[in-house]
Amino acid sequence: MMKLVLISDKSYREGVNNIGDINSWHDSDVELGPAYSSFEIVTVKDLSVADFIAKANLVLPEVKTASRLNVPQNEWTIEEPEQVSVFSDKGEWRVVETRKKYPLRLDLSKKESLDSASIEAALLPTIKDGNEKTIIIAKATKTGIVGVK
Numbered sequence: 001m002m003k004l005v006l007i008s009d010k011s012y013r014e015g016v017n018n019i020g021d022i023n024s025w026h027d028s029d030v031e032l033g034p035a036y037s038s039f040e041i042v043t044v045k046d047l048s049v050a051d052f053i054a055k056a057n058l059v060l061p062e063v064k065t066a067s068r069l070n071v072p073q074n075e076w077t078i079e080e081p082e083q084v085s086v087f088s089d090k091g092e093w094r095v096v097e098t099r100k101k102y103p104l105r106l107d108l109s110k111k112e113s114l115d116s117a118s119i120e121a122a123l124l125p126t127i128k129d130g131n132e133k134t135i136i137i138a139k140a141t142k143t144g145i146v147g148v149k
Contacts, residue, residue, distance in 0.1 A: 001028035010038035023100035047116040061087040102124040
């Protein structure tokens with residue numbers, strides 16, 4: 001068993017986090033003291049912290065740095081490239097408009113019955129939240145990713 005520490009209405013800070021964001025995770029034998037009283041603690045049955053991290057990494061989108069220069073190809077320059085963070089959304093690379101403090105949120109409607117089989121479906125990546133202005137900057141190809149470093 002393990003424990004998830006979630007942002008609650010007591011630890012919520014507008015513009016910084018959201019209710020349900022996963023603040024930290026601990027083995028069930030770790031005693032969480034008074035410092036955690038403003039958070040919601042959710043127990044996950046039949047799951048170790050190592051297994052949780054592995055499942056969380058499956059849910060989180062891949063993030064890379066994309067760059068471009070305003071010079072013709074194969075020409076030298078001393079200019080610094082323009083760089084942005086991008087994430088993979090089913091093979092399309094999109095610009096990260098804002099990056100949240102906590103990369104994962106728990107679907108609160110599923111928190112009562114969490115176990116090793118259901119945790120992956122209950123994890124929501126926050127990187128896409130409120131990101132209606134995403135821009136496709138590259139597409140995956142058979143040989144790799146165009147335009148992403």
